[in-house]
Amino acid sequence: MSHLGRSTCRRAAALTAAMLALPVSAAVAGEAPSPQRAPHVFAMPVTPERVVVAIDAGSRDDLTTAVVQDDTGRVVGRTTLTASGKGLVPLSVATNTRQRVRVTIGNAVEPPAPEVSRVVVATTETAYLRTSSWRVVNKRTPLAPDEAPSKVEKVQGVPLDERAAVALRQLLERAKGEKVELYPSTGLRSYGWQQGLYDSYVRRDGRAAADTYSARPGFSEHQTGLTFDAKSRSGGCDLQECFGTTPAGAFLREQAGSAGFVVRYTEQNTKVTGYQPEPWHLRYVGQWLSGYLEDSGKGSLEDAFAMPPAPSYDR
Numbered sequence: 001m002s003h004l005g006r007s008t009c010r011r012a013a014a015l016t017a018a019m020l021a022l023p024v025s026a027a028v029a030g031e032a033p034s035p036q037r038a039p040h041v042f043a044m045p046v047t048p049e050r051v052v053v054a055i056d057a058g059s060r061d062d063l064t065t066a067v068v069q070d071d072t073g074r075v076v077g078r079t080t081l082t083a084s085g086k087g088l089v090p091l092s093v094a095t096n097t098r099q100r101v102r103v104t105i106g107n108a109v110e111p112p113a114p115e116v117s118r119v120v121v122a123t124t125e126t127a128y129l130r131t132s133s134w135r136v137v138n139k140r141t142p143l144a145p146d147e148a149p150s151k152v153e154k155v156q157g158v159p160l161d162e163r164a165a166v167a168l169r170q171l172l173e174r175a176k177g178e179k180v181e182l183y184p185s186t187g188l189r190s191y192g193w194q195q196g197l198y199d200s201y202v203r204r205d206g207r208a209a210a211d212t213y214s215a216r217p218g219f220s221e222h223q224t225g226l227t228f229d230a231k232s233r234s235g236g237c238d239l240q241e242c243f244g245t246t247p248a249g250a251f252l253r254e255q256a257g258s259a260g261f262v263v264r265y266t267e268q269n270t271k272v273t274g275y276q277p278e279p280w281h282l283r284y285v286g287q288w289l290s291g292y293l294e295d296s297g298k299g300s301l302e303d304a305f306a307m308p309p310a311p312s313y314d315r
């Protein structure tokens with residue numbers, strides 16, 4: 001899916017105008033005015049000790065950089081915004097604490113653009129962490145046994161966090177419209193369920209073998225309820241890497257982002273996640289972040305949040 005960058009749009013408009021030998025304003029006069037979106041900033045906890053500050057310049061395409069300062073004015077992070085005006089600044093925040101930070105969005109060239117300044121609370125407090133749709137679960141960042149989504153809804157009998165359920169229904173509608181056969185096979189799996197599954201694999205194949213194909217309890221993203229595994233009724237490649245070559249796999253790769261999902265384990269990020277590609281395993285993160293990942297070309301949540309790779313359970 002292509003997100004036309006703002007500068008690309010501007011350049012394209014100028015080019016069209018030049019070709020038509022019209023002033024730019026005349027060339028675009030017939031277009032519906034796009035609604036003005038104000039710059040905004042929000043903060044999301046992603047692990048017990050990390051918060052990510054998200055910056056969105058909205059319709060202000062003169063804003064290209066952001067600087068984050070703590071309460072004392074010390075600069076704790078900065079970023080260059082993507083072509084569509086988005087940026088992420090990861091912060092270390094002690095477990096179960098909060099701090100206020102000031103975000104200043106501006107530009108790095110002369111003349112300086114009128115700046116936008118916002119104060120946000122960066123918190124790792126349990127209630128916020130446990131409901132964060134950006135929560136990272138990987139081989140070095142497990143969930144506690146009692147962590148579970150606060151509100152669960154079923155889609156075709158598959159339980160999910162309600163936010164993921166709403167997004168999945170949209171995605172399935174779109175798939176239906178394109179005559180792509182697609183349905184969810186599993187969603188939320190509790191800690192206890194994962195433990196039973198993993199223990200049975202260990203009894204059958206041994207721990208080393210089980211670790212290559214099953215997550216240990218607490219380390220499965222399915223425990224968040226934000227993840228589902230997709231199947232295609234035509235079968236053949238379900239839960240296999242060749243699923244990516246089926247119409248359902250291609251549909252998910254190209255369109256899951258528009259509903260706020262990302263394919264979590266790809267060929268590109270195997271070294272970071274420690275998982276072989278799983279083109280059927282979709283993680284809900286919301287449309288803001290799925291759009292950012294596409295704009296920025298970041299290949300994983302770990303990369304986007306500047307987290308260390310987590311290829312194995314060993315530290």
Ligand SMILES: [Zn+2]
Nearest residue numbers: 222228229281
């Ligand atoms: Zn899965």
